[in-house]
Amino acid sequence: MVVRRTFTVLALAALALSTAVAPATAAGAGGAGRAEPPPGGAENGTRLMEGVSLYPRAIELEHSGEADGTIVVSTVTFDGDTGHGAIFHSTDDGRSFERVGTVSDPGATQGLCCSTLFELPRQVGDLPEGTLLWSASVGQQEDESTRRMTLPVWASTDQGRTWEHVSTAATASGGKGLWEPEFAVSPGGELVLYVSDENQQPTHSQVIVQATSPDGVTWSPLTDVIALPDSGLRPGMPVVRTLPEGDYLMSYEVCGPVQDCRHYTRRSADGTAWQPVTEIGAPVETADGTHFRHTPNISWYDDGTPDGRLLGVGQMLYGADGAVLPGSGSTLMTNEGVPEDDWATAQAPVSILDPWNNYCPNYSPTLLALPERGEVLELSTGYESEGGACTTYFGVGALPD
Known part of the structure; x- marks a missing residue:
């Protein structure tokens, strides 16, 4: 798993970042003159920006007044050896994007990974409703014998154009990683941050933990959300969405023996009290056992039904027999709002050729x-x-039936 987290160094070696920030405008998929993609390249879609662009996240503003409906995207990019959060806007439903802001954390000179983006649905402390929050894993390139990775929290009150450092949500207790932060707000108004933590080794290779804050400034200690009995298993990459009845849904992978980074979910009534930490959760799979492995993500939307609808996506698509399936890299999954039930596959808007771990x-x-x-x-x-x-591509397609 450590290999999967070295992309900051590898990306820098691949290509120096271009400073061009011209708007990216969607072209026809596979249009005339498009070069044949290399293995792991995009078969369609539009490049978001020139140069290295990693770990994309997207939200549609819902609590920002006249800016509601704007799509805001963040990625991790680099200027020389220093990582930054790149912020983009789309005001035409994802057809084009323009870079509008940059998050520059001082610690990112020593590594930046796995950023997240969140719009506050209500006021938290002095942070008003509609504030954008950004966090990331910082400091992984320091020497492991002395490093202590951190999770800085940055806030923007102008839809991502300018940013202010608010706090450090957590600092690693040892020299291992803190990966893939994710935000939510509890029903009581507490800000919650979830993250994958490697610092309980050798008892646990990796766990998912959480911290809470009444104001985004002061944070509780990290507490376990998922810590599986098998010390070799690695729950990670938490993503949290709110369901119509108020439940919180966490999506995550479980890497390690037998599981091989399969996609799972679990629920919480308040976003802080989850099912027993030793339980693995509900698998995301179709009736015939088709499932994602590695780096899953999830989305919920209102389709007019009581439960709404869920969408899932992941790096690679596998069958029940453990073989990579045709459509790996170009498939999403859909579910009728009950994640414990069977899912179905559908065509993804962006197709990546033959992805691998x-x-x-x-x-x-x-x-x-x-x-x-x-x-x-x-x-x-x-x-x-x-x-x-390695760069980011975007595309828009039809919602699955």
């Missing part, structure tokens, strides 16, 4: 449903045909 191709793709248009936006990463940089 690697930091780039189709690594942690993100989905944003646009139900008012009957569409879904996807952002995923792949290798460029020329130069070989």
Whole structure:
């Protein structure tokens, strides 16, 4: 698993970041003159920006007044050896994007990974409703014998154009990783941050933990959400969504023996009290056992039914027999709002050619449903045909039936 987290160094070696920030505008998939993609490259979609662009996240503003409906995207990018959060806007339902802001954490000179983006649905402390929050894993390139990775929290009150450091939500208790932060707000108004923690080794190779804050400034100690009895198992990559009746749904992978990074979910009534930490959860799979492995993500949207609808995506698509299936890299899953029930497969808007367990191709793709248009936006990463940089591509497709 450590190999999967070295993409900051590898990406820098692949290509120096271009400073171009011209708007990215969607072209026809596979249009005339498009170069044949390399293994792990995009077969369609539009490049979001020039140069390295990793770990995309997308939200549609819902609590920002006149800016509501704007799609905001974040990725991890680099300027020389220093990582940054790149922030983009789309005001045409994901057809084009323009870079509008940058998050520059001082610690990112020593490594930046796995950023997250969140809009506050209500006021938290002095942070008003509609504030955007950004966090990431910082400091992984320091020497492991002395490093203590951190999770900085940055806030924007102008839809991502400018940013202010608010706090550090957590610092690693040892020299191992803190990966893939994710935010939610509890029914009582507490800000919650979830993260994958490697610092309980050798008892646990990795666990998912959480911290809470009444104001985004002061944070509780990290407490376990998922810590499986098998010390070799690695729950990670938490993603949290709110369901119609108020339940919180966590999506995550479980790597390690037998599981091989399969996709699971679990529920909480309040986003802080989850089912027993030793339980693995409910698998995300179809009736015939088709499932994702590696870097899963999940999205919920209102389709007019009581439960709404769920969408899932992951790096690679497998069958029940453990073989990689045709459609790996170009498939999403859909579910009628009850994640413990069977899922179904559908075509993804962006197709990545033959992804494998690697930091780039189709690594942690993100989905944003646009139900008012009957569409879904996807952002995923792949290798460029020329130069070989790992970069982000976006595309819009029809929502599955």
